[in-house]
Amino acid sequence: MELTLKVRKSFAESFNLDLDCTASGSQVGIFGASGSGKSTLVKLIAGLERPEEGEIWLDGECLFSSKRGINVAPQRRCISLVFQDACLFPHLSVEANLRYGYKRSGVGRRSVDFATLVSVLQLGELLGRGVNRLSGGERQRVALGRAILANPHLLLMDEPLSALDDGLKLQIIHYLKRAGERFGIPYLFISHSLLEIRLMTDRVISMAGGRVLAQTTPEELARERMGGSQVGYINVLQLEKLRKMGGLYVYRWGLEELFISAGDEEPMAVFELSSRDIILFTRHPEAISARNLLKCTVVDTFPSGNKVGVELRCGHETLIAEVVVQAADDLAIQARNEIYAVIKAASFRRLS
Numbered sequence: 451m452e453l454t455l456k457v458r459k460s461f462a463e464s465f466n467l468d469l470d471c472t473a474s475g476s477q478v479g480i481f482g483a484s485g486s487g488k489s490t491l492v493k494l495i496a497g498l499e500r501p502e503e504g505e506i507w508l509d510g511e512c513l514f515s516s517k518r519g520i521n522v523a524p525q526r527r528c529i530s531l532v533f534q535d536a537c538l539f540p541h542l543s544v545e546a547n548l549r550y551g552y553k554r555s556g557v558g559r560r561s562v563d564f565a566t567l568v569s570v571l572q573l574g575e576l577l578g579r580g581v582n583r584l585s586g587g588e589r590q591r592v593a594l595g596r597a598i599l600a601n602p603h604l605l606l607m608d609e610p611l612s613a614l615d616d617g618l619k620l621q622i623i624h625y626l627k628r629a630g631e632r633f634g635i636p637y638l639f640i641s642h643s644l645l646e647i648r649l650m651t652d653r654v655i656s657m658a659g660g661r662v663l664a665q666t667t668p669e670e671l672a673r674e675r676m677g678g679s680q681v682g683y684i685n686v687l688q689l690e691k692l693r694k695m696g697g698l699y700v701y702r703w704g705l706e707e708l709f710i711s712a713g714d715e716e717p718m719a720v721f722e723l724s725s726r727d728i729i730l731f732t733r734h735p736e737a738i739s740a741r742n743l744l745k746c747t748v749v750d751t752f753p754s755g756n757k758v759g760v761e762l763r764c765g766h767e768t769l770i771a772e773v774v775v776q777a778a779d780d781l782a783i784q785a786r787n788e789i790y791a792v793i794k795a796a797s798f799r800r801l802s
């Protein structure tokens with residue numbers, strides 16, 4: 451997908467959106483705080499709002515041009531939308547909601563097969579149900595299915611996970627990514643959550659005050675923002691449960707074992723760990739209360755606000771820790787150093 455936006459749009463005196471950028475790739479994120487203009491951008495791309503001036507191009511097709519008097523109607527843009535609220539037809543069954551998307555696609559462009567989509571999104575059991583009898587996550591899966599069955603050139607997803615709790619978010623992320631890849635439909639994923647952007651996309655445009663701040667990778671953006679963020683850098687760890695021991699759960703992480711308080715009986719689990727919850731020692735510490743002591747190698751350090759990020763390699767796994775600048779100097783942390791990372795069992799937060 452190649453989407454070029456050169457647009458201006460203002461709302462009275464209060465807000466001016468002024469963008470000049472090209473988004474290329476199949477999994478692109480738009481990241482920004484509330485009020486930065488993300489939803490306005492979505493509406494402009496979908497044709498639900500009209501720019502005052504500028505141009506919008508999608509894969510070589512002009513969707514809007516103020517100079518050339520072009521404004522392709524929303525239903526002719528071949529763009530599907532998924533919002534925070536699934537917006538399903540309440541009087542129709544799951545199957546009828548899905549088939550509505552299919553009818554919109556036009557016979558000539560149908561590359562997504564109904565049965566395959568139902569199987570990829572695991573909707574088979576739900577087909578006969580009324581949509582009012584679905585959970586939030588199921589509703590989002592149906593909304594996604596309906597959007598994909600329209601065979602769009604682009605799937606626009608505006609905060610599709612905001613209304614879901616963390617565990618459900620991860621499940622839906624799995625479906626969103628799987629469906630995008632399986633059916634070859636590029637998407638633009640809009641969110642104010644950097645973690646969601648990291649899990650869903652490989653390129654990101656960050657916005658503030660109606661402008662583009664940067665175009666980068668989600669990983670670079672997360673590292674850049676680490677120092678100024680209240681939560682630091684979030685390490686995402688997919689772990690295999692081994693056993694329970696003394697009130698803690700023991701998980702396998704690469705070649706290491708991690709002791710975690712917030713475990714349960716599931717064989718696999720995803721945890722988040724903030725860069726702020728990792729304490730670094732240049733020598734082996736003795737007699738510590740924290741349950742996890744990992745011998746690591748420093749791969750790299752990077753500045754971020756008033757902090758220094760430290761990329762650690764532990765076996766084949768990577769962790770990002772952070773220290774204040776003075777601590778980085780005092781410990782003389784630099785690439786190839788051996789270092790010990792200490793983590794409390796209570797610092798891991800269960801994501802799924």
Ligand SMILES: Nc1ncnc2c1ncn2[C@@H]1O[C@H](COP(=O)(O)OP(=O)(O)OP(=O)(O)O)[C@@H](O)[C@H]1O
Nearest residue numbers: 461464465482483484485486487488489490491642
């Ligand atoms: N129709 C409108 N009339 C007047 N102002 C509007 C209109 N739509 C949006 N705005 C203003 O434009 C700004 C950007 O809104 P927008 O919804 O695009 O932001 P956002 O980044 O999507 O925020 P959020 O994450 O909270 O949804 C806000 O200040 C909003 O109040």
